[in-house]
Amino acid sequence: MKLAISVRSSDAAAPVDPRFGRAQFFRIVDTETGEQRVLDNAEGINAVQGAGTQAAQMMAREGVKGVLTGHVGPKAWSTLQAAGIAVYSLEGGSAEQAIEAFLSGKLQPMSPEKQGCHNS
Numbered sequence: 001m002k003l004a005i006s007v008r009s010s011d012a013a014a015p016v017d018p019r020f021g022r023a024q025f026f027r028i029v030d031t032e033t034g035e036q037r038v039l040d041n042a043e044g045i046n047a048v049q050g051a052g053t054q055a056a057q058m059m060a061r062e063g064v065k066g067v068l069t070g071h072v073g074p075k076a077w078s079t080l081q082a083a084g085i086a087v088y089s090l091e092g093g094s095a096e097q098a099i100e101a102f103l104s105g106k107l108q109p110m111s112p113e114k115q116g117c118h119n120s
Contacts, residue, residue, distance in 0.1 A: 003029045003102060004059050005095045006069040010038040014095050018070025021052030027095045028062060031103065052076025059085055068098045068107065086110075 006023035007014035017023035026039045039058065044051040052072065056079035059067060067080060068088045080087055088107040090098055101107050 001031045001066060002062065002064045003031060003066045003068060003099070004039075004062070004064045005029065005090075005098050006067070007038075007095050010040075012036070012096055016068070016070065016090050016093055016095065016098055018090075018092075020067065020069040020072045021047075021055045021076055023055070023069070026055070026059070028064065029099055031099075050075070053079050056080045056083065056085070059083070066102070066109075068102060072110070 005027045006017040006020050007025050007027050008017045008023070010025050014025070014027065021044050023041055024045060025041055027036060028039060029036050039062070041055060044055045047054060053075050056076045059080065060083035064085055066086045066088060068090050070090055072080065072087055077087070086109040088102065089110050090107070
């Protein structure tokens, strides 16, 4: 399964960025192979509007099935849901800790009622 984690820098110990659409980077992790790579989100950071939707579309193009982040705005949420991508809420920590929490079953998918309402 491919996961995307919103992070503040490109290194493996990067802190999780609570913003989805305006996160600096996304760490893409293949949980089956262990392969990891980083996507720069410069377009999202500099977008006047639609950053969350653009990020959600990027996740769909990358074949991501789960997003680990702090908050997702309503438009990004709709785009992720339409693409069949689950969203898992994180409160701080590093990318490595997020992966461990996911793999150990400590994270549950967000429901529409608990979806973050911050600008994405």
